[in-house]
Each structure stands twice: as structure tokens, then as C-alpha cells.
Amino acid sequence: MALDKGNAVRRVISILVVLVMLCLLPVSAGVAAQAPAVLNVAYQYGLAYAPLIVMKEYGMIQKHYDGAVEVNWQVLNSGVAINEGIVVGQIDVGAMGVAPAIVGVMRGIPYKIFSNISSQPHGLMTNSTDIQTLSDITSDKKIALVGIGSIQHIFLSMLALHDLGDAHALDNNIIAMSHPDGMTALISGAVDCQLTTSPYVFYEADIDNLHKVSNLEAVWPNGNSFIVGMASNALYDGNPKLYRALVEALAEAEAFIEQNADEAAGFLATYNDVSKEVMLSWLNDPGCSFSPKLQGAMSMAAFMAEYGFIAEKPDSVSKIAYDNVEGE
Amino acid sequence: MLKKMVASVRHVLPQVLFLLGGVLLWQTLYEAKVWSPLLFPSLGEIRQSFITSFTVNKFFDAILYSLSLLTRGLLLGIGIALLLSGLSIISKSVYRIYNMLVSMFDLIPGVALFPLAILWFGTGEATIIFIVVHSVVWPMSRSIIDGFNSIPGIYLEAGANIGLKGPALVYGVYLPASFPRILSGIKVGWARAWRGLMSAEMVFGATSAGAGIGFYIQYRRSFMDSAGLYVALIVIIIIGVVVEYGVFRVIENKTIKKWGMYR
Numbered sequence: 001m002a003l004d005k006g007n008a009v010r011r012v013i014s015i016l017v018v019l020v021m022l023c024l025l026p027v028s029a030g031v032a033a034q035a036p037a038v039l040n041v042a043y044q045y046g047l048a049y050a051p052l053i054v055m056k057e058y059g060m061i062q063k064h065y066d067g068a069v070e071v072n073w074q075v076l077n078s079g080v081a082i083n084e085g086i087v088v089g090q091i092d093v094g095a096m097g098v099a100p101a102i103v104g105v106m107r108g109i110p111y112k113i114f115s116n117i118s119s120q121p122h123g124l125m126t127n128s129t130d131i132q133t134l135s136d137i138t139s140d141k142k143i144a145l146v147g148i149g150s151i152q153h154i155f156l157s158m159l160a161l162h163d164l165g166d167a168h169a170l171d172n173n174i175i176a177m178s179h180p181d182g183m184t185a186l187i188s189g190a191v192d193c194q195l196t197t198s199p200y201v202f203y204e205a206d207i208d209n210l211h212k213v214s215n216l217e218a219v220w221p222n223g224n225s226f227i228v229g230m231a232s233n234a235l236y237d238g239n240p241k242l243y244r245a246l247v248e249a250l251a252e253a254e255a256f257i258e259q260n261a262d263e264a265a266g267f268l269a270t271y272n273d274v275s276k277e278v279m280l281s282w283l284n285d286p287g288c289s290f291s292p293k294l295q296g297a298m299s300m301a302a303f304m305a306e307y308g309f310i311a312e313k314p315d316s317v318s319k320i321a322y323d324n325v326e327g328e
Numbered sequence: 329m330l331k332k333m334v335a336s337v338r339h340v341l342p343q344v345l346f347l348l349g350g351v352l353l354w355q356t357l358y359e360a361k362v363w364s365p366l367l368f369p370s371l372g373e374i375r376q377s378f379i380t381s382f383t384v385n386k387f388f389d390a391i392l393y394s395l396s397l398l399t400r401g402l403l404l405g406i407g408i409a410l411l412l413s414g415l416s417i418i419s420k421s422v423y424r425i426y427n428m429l430v431s432m433f434d435l436i437p438g439v440a441l442f443p444l445a446i447l448w449f450g451t452g453e454a455t456i457i458f459i460v461v462h463s464v465v466w467p468m469s470r471s472i473i474d475g476f477n478s479i480p481g482i483y484l485e486a487g488a489n490i491g492l493k494g495p496a497l498v499y500g501v502y503l504p505a506s507f508p509r510i511l512s513g514i515k516v517g518w519a520r521a522w523r524g525l526m527s528a529e530m531v532f533g534a535t536s537a538g539a540g541i542g543f544y545i546q547y548r549r550s551f552m553d554s555a556g557l558y559v560a561l562i563v564i565i566i567i568g569v570v571v572e573y574g575v576f577r578v579i580e581n582k583t584i585k586k587w588g589m590y591r
Contacts, residue, residue: 080549080550080552083552087364087366087367087552088367103550103551103552104552107366107551107552107553108364108365108366109366109552110364138536139536140452140536142451142533147550148533148546148547148550148551149547149550149551149552150550153550171534172533172534172535172536172538172539173534174533174534175451175532175533176533176546190446190447190450190451191451308384309551310551
């Protein structure tokens with residue numbers, strides 16, 4: 001009947017329209033990609049990320065880049081979260097611990113280290129008078145740290161190997177909490193220990209009923225890399241000028257903090273809500289340094305491969321870092 | 329004999345063909361590199377990860393631990409639900425109060441209770457079992473109470489006629505008559521308990537007694553082991569299917585199907 005034929009035709013046409021619209025979706029995304037350069041940068045909580053905060057506040061990337069660039073900054077809870085953001089393409093530049101960086105590169109995430117960012121003092125802190133050494137941490141005690149797969153997890157494993165002879169001895173004691181949440185939990189007694197970094201380890205050192213079990217110097221000496229900067233291959237290959245600007249901006253920020261400690265302390269003090277004197281004492285701590293040079297990353301990779309955190313170790317530093325990076 | 333075999337093969341043919349088609353589609357999409365291999369590992373990688381998960385990564389221990397927590401929580405929850413619902417039948421005031429409690433607490437997601445549960449019970453097994461019990465008790469009680477309320481009055485009168493009163497009436501008439509509802513309540517409770525358990529394990533991590541599937545998943549995720557994540561999902565699906573066909577169907581066949589209450 002004429003009516004049925006009309007319905008069938010209408011149905012076919014509507015299906016075709018929907019299909020065409022669906023095909024246009026990726027095209028529209030392509031059109032959006034031609035807009036001015038956008039850089040999505042992600043970092044985390046702690047004093048180690050001070051160079052990025054300096055870069056953000058002083059607009060250093062925009063200064064070094066010859067052209068218009070929109071820089072978006074976000075703070076995430078862990079290197080794992082940043083890795084995931086890079087895999088789906090929402091993040092171009094990330095600041096994370098050496099460990100998640102190595103895991104990411106060896107798993108095939110399309111990025112590499114573009115620069116070292118910082119070394120910081122770490123501490124395994126506890127609120128329990130029963131815990132004086134690592135062997136006092138029984139299976140029911142909880143150790144708060146940033147998360148499984150974080151550099152703090154690897155630090156804990158290195159300590160466990162050093163003190164207890166088994167790198168995975170304390171794996172089941174870990175409870176994942178960001179540094180600020182972990183500090184609250186440690187003070188309130190919800191967890192027994194926390195493996196944390198500056199400035200939280202400084203805050204906690206001042207609190208009476210907390211004490212340090214270990215300062216990790218024996219397994220990760222002062223000056224070894226802690227936080228490194230990762231840049232996606234898409235940025236390195238797609239916009240080399242912006243990559244250069246990023247590297248130079250970070251170097252400038254690190255030099256600013258190292259050489260103008262006083263001025264940097266003044267700026268960072270307001271950012272962290274402490275007095276300038278306190279911030280200066282933090283910056284002057286022997287464990288705290290900012291430099292573009294990598295140190296200890298390959299030895300951490302070797303440790304991780306030996307104890308099952310990654311399948312195999314990188315054969316050279318160029319596997320994990322771009323050519324402009326010094327050290328290993 | 330052959331006829332029976334052919335009949336049962338034909339019975340599962342649509343499902344098997346669908347799954348085979350899905351597997352082929354997966355491998356094709358992987359070869360076409362539509363998505364990054366980090367998001368979409370090949371079937372070979374997943375198979376390899378299956379083997380390593382059981383030989384190296386102690387996945388079997390994690391499964392056993394999760395199931396032990398689940399069973400404890402489920403039994404405790406079902407027991408509490410049956411007890412309180414049974415009491416609700418015997419006393420009118422208990423019924424009104426309990427009905428109100430169930431309506432209030434059924435809608436609280438287990439996840440919302442995590443922070444409080446940690447404060448009350450710490451971060452050990454007790455908290456996880458508490459979350460599982462919470463996930464089970466309310467929906468089960470709702471099913472039991474609704475089941476009890478929808479029993480045709482004539483059954484109750486028949487029971488009263490033969491002299492059943494109080495607990496005897498509950499056991500003799502209420503429970504069998506409302507069993508279809510109770511069984512579907514158990515299924516819902518099982519599903520909710522499983523969800524509550526997984527999310528609790530992911531948030532709390534391992535307990536002093538062991539590490540479950542949720543913690544295993546978090547570990548895989550943190551080391552970007554996507555193939556491992558798929559393996560964990562497949563195993564969870566397999567567990568669900570085994571329980572559905574091995575436990576629930578068997579109970580159904582022996583009770584409500586036999587009694588003619590379920591086609």
C-alpha cells in the first residue's frame with residue numbers, strides 16, 4: 001500500500017541521516033584541533049611541584065613560546081591518575097614520581113621524561129610508640145601513601161628489602177591516600193603510618209605524638225630524582241617549538257627557586273599558607289633541590305624490574321627520556 | 329540420547345555464536361588499532377595475563393579471600409533479614425518500625441557509608457563485612473516483607489485452620505508461600521553484596537587477613553596492566569555465571585519450580 005511504502009522510505013532516510021551525523025562527529029573534533037595551541041599540564045600535591053607553580057604564576061611557558069598558547073593546569077591525586085589522563089589524551093604534560101613514569105613508559109604510554117623537576121626528603125612517619133623499626137609493622141598496621149604504583153610504594157619496597165629482606169613484605173599494609181588526606185588520617189589515628197614527603201613530613205615532624213621510623217636516606221640518598229616531568233610524544237613530535245618552550249620555562253623556574261631562594265620563599269609561602277621563614281627553612285633542607293638533571297632513575301628501573309614491578313628494565317636512559325635530558 | 333544432545337546444543341547455540349562473534353570482533357578491532365593497545369589489548373595478551381595472574385600474581389588467593397568475605401557477609405545479612413522480617417510478622421509494631429527502617433536505609437549506597445564505617449570499625453575485615461551486610465539486609469528484608477504481604481489470605485486462613493500460630497505459621501506458610509520473592513531477594517542481595525565488596529576492597533586495600541579481587545584490580549590498574557583488568561572482569565563474570573547456574577537455578581528447580589510456582 002502507498003502508506004507502507006512511505007513509512008519504509010522515511011525509515012531508511014532517517015537511518016541514513018543519523019549515520020551521516022555520526023560520521024561527522026570525528027570531523028568536528030578535527031576542526032576543533034586546528035584552534036590555537038593548548039597545553040594541558042597536570043601535577044600533584046607537595047613542595048616538589050614548586051617549579052610548576054612558579055611557571056604557572058609567572059606565565060613562563062607563554063613567555064618562552066613564540067605564539068599564542070593556552071595553558072591549562074590541574075592538580076591530581078597520583079601519578080597513576082596522570083598516566084591515565086595521558087593515555088586518553090586529556091593531559092599533555094605531567095609531573096609525577098620516577099616510578100609511575102617508568103611503569104608508564106615500559107607499558108607503552110606514548111611519553112618520555114623531558115626534565116627532572118625535584119628531589120625532596122621523605123619520611124616513614126608513625127603515630128604509634130610500638131613502631132620503632134620496620135619489623136614492628138605487623139600485618140594489621142596500615143601505611144598510608146599516595147597509592148599502589150607510586151614512587152612512595154617503590155620507596156617502601158626498597159626499605160622493606162633493606163630492613164626485612166623481602167621487597168613485597170609490606171604490600172598488603174598499604175592504603176592509598178593523597179598526602180593531605182594521609183596526614184589527617186595519621187594525626188587522627190585512622191592509619192598507623194604514612195610514607196610522605198615535604199611539606200607534610202615537615203608538618204608531621206613538628207607534631208608531638210608522631211615520630212619518624214625511617215628517613216629513607218639508606219635506600220634513596222639525597223639528590224636522587226623524585227619528581228620528573230613527562231611530555232607526550234605528540235607534543236615532542238607535533239609541536240617542537242612548544243616542547244622547547246616547556247623545557248626552557250621549567251629550567252628557568254628551577255633556577256629561580258635555587259638562586260633566588262629568598263624571593264621564591266616569599267612567593268611560595270603565600271601559596272602554601274605558611275610564613276616566609278618556615279618556607280625558607282623547607283627550601284634549605286639538604287634533601288630539597290630543584291634541577292633539570294636526572295639522578296637514580298635507571299637504578300630505580302633496575303630495582304623495579306628485579307622485583308616484579310615492571311616486566312623488563314629499559315636498556316638505556318634514552319628509552320625513558322628525550323635527548324635533551326642529562327643524567328640518568 | 330542423540331536427540332537430547334542435539335536439543336541441548338541448539339538450546340545454547342545463540343549464546344555461543346554471539347560470544348564467538350564478539351571474540352572475532354575484538355581481535356579485528358585490535359588488529360585495526362582503532363584504540364591504543366593500552367585500552368584494548370589483544371586476545372593473546374589477555375590469555376597470557378590469565379596465565380600469569382594465576383601462576384605469579386596469586387589471583388586465586390584473592391578470589392578465595394573475596395568469596396570468603398562475601399559468604400560471611402551474605403550469610404550474616406540473610407540471617408538478620410530473615411530474623412527481623414519473621415519478627416515483623418509476629419508483631420504489628422515491629423512490622424511498622426522495621427518497615428520504616430528498611431525504607432530509610434535501603435537507599436543509602438554502601439559507598440556513602442565508607443567514611444563513617446572507617447571511623448567506627450577501622451580499616452580491617454569488620455568494616456568490609458559491615459558494608460556487605462548493609463548491602464544485603466535491606467533489599468532482602470524488602471523482598472521478604474513484600475513477599476509476606478502478597479500471600480493470598482486463603483493460605484493464611486488454611487494454616488490457621490490446621491492450628492498453626494506465630495513462628496509455626498511463619499515457617500509453615502509464610503516462608504514457602506513467599507519463597508519466589510525471597511529467592512529473588514537473595515539474588516538481589518548477592519548482586520548488591522558483590523558490588524559493595526568490590527568497592528570496599530578497592531578503597532580499603534588489603535586487610536591484615538588478605539587481599540581480595542578489588543585490591544587485585546587496583547594493583548593491576550596502578551601498574552597499567554589493562555590485560556590484567558580484563559582478566560579480573562572475566563573471572564568476576566565467570567563467578568557470577570557459576571553462581572547463577574550452579575546455585576540459584578538448582579535451588580529454583582528443587583523448590584519453586586517443583587512446587588509449580590515458577591514456570
